[in-house]
Amino acid sequence: MQLENNVTHMPPTPVISLRLFVEGIERTLWLKLESYSPYGSIKGRTALGLWRDVAERVDPDVGIIESTSGNLGLALAALTAAHRVPFTAVMDPRTSASVLRSVQALGARVVTVDQPDGAGGYLLNRLAYIEQRTDEDARLVWPNQYANPANPGVHARWTAPELHAQVPTDPLCVLIAVSTGGTLTGFRNFTADSGCGWELVGVDLVGSAALGGSTGPRVLSGIGASRRSRYLPHGFNPAVRVTSQEAVSTCLWLLRTTGIALGSSAGALVASALRLFREVPHRVDAACVCPDGADRYTDTIYSPEWRRHNGVTEIEVADGVRVISPVCSAPEIATVGAPAGKAEP
The missing domain is CATH 3.40.50.1100 (Rossmann fold)
Structure with missing residues (x-):
């Protein structure tokens, strides 16, 4: 802390x-x-709030996963790197290439969901991917910036x-x-x-x-x-x-x-x-x-x-x-x- x-x-x-x-x-x-x-x-503030909420539940071998358009992913990548915890950032093709590279440089895994969701973006499919991953591994923590x-x-x-x-x-x-x-x-x-x-x-x-x-x-x-x-x-x-x-x-x-x-x-x-x-x-x-x-x-x-x-x-x-x-x-x-x-x- x-x-x-x-x-x-x-x-x-x-x-x-x-x-x-x-x-x-x-x-x-x-x-x-x-x-x-x-x-x-501003997502740096959000990331700190989310991390404090989930930190005690995080398995250091499994880590966390979050859907992000870029800024929150970059902040969480920095936080998890400092705590030596794995992080998967679920992004889409609209994410800036420079931000994506920065997230990867901090050691995070990036998953790009490139299937449009039919509602003008990719968010719904990013969330579906996270639900699939957390169903497969109950140890994986999703801070869920959308409802936390x-x-x-x-x-x-x-x-x-x-x-x-x-x-x-x-x-x-x-x-x-x-x-x-x-x-x-x-x-x-x-x-x-x-x-x-x-x-x-x-x-x-x-x-x-x-x-x-x-x-x-x-x-x-x-x-x-x-x-x-x-x-x-x-x-x-x-x-x-x-x-x-x-x-x-x-x-x-x-x-x-x-x-x-x-x-x-x-x-x-x-x-x-x-x-x-x-x-x-x-x-x-x-x-x-x-x-x-x-x-x-x-x-x-x-x-x-x-x-x-x-x-x-x-x-x-x-x-x-x-x-x-x-x-x-x-x-x-x-x-x-x-x-x-x-x-x-």
């Missing part, structure tokens, strides 16, 4: 602010950069209070990307228990069933799901759904205008924040809990070839938006090789 205790006492992940004019009204957009979390993403209360619990006790201490603005609109729904549920529970008065907004992809609705083709990893969130069986209100084009285009716009390089889920959050700013003139402060940075997406959303292959065309997302105080020194800029203010070829 000493490893986990040291990690959870790390300094808070940074929050940076962008001052914007949106259709003539000054707004502040707060970005909480979870790329500075343990293991490089430890997932939302770690965000209610750690991530949400951390943001509240950093951005005491009231009122504040807080946007959370949804895949399992664990982070949003944790923030909802914190908001209810603390009475802080946040306006929480769930952000999902078009074609995702995570918050309900019909499924469809999706190309982004880390946001959206082929089934409804087990933590939010009745959905969530308010919720915003964005397209892959909006999310990716927002990432590219942010990089070129501010030097900030974020992952695709964060792009979806910022796109949603801009939409909400336009819709409600009195909404002047919004915070995006950005799950990761651009380092996980150099061979996907920041790759022109990947975008062409997946039919993700860049669109206008910042009409009527002017950045007043851009941040041009974010460390993530070096990971994508496109200096702020220069268009990517």
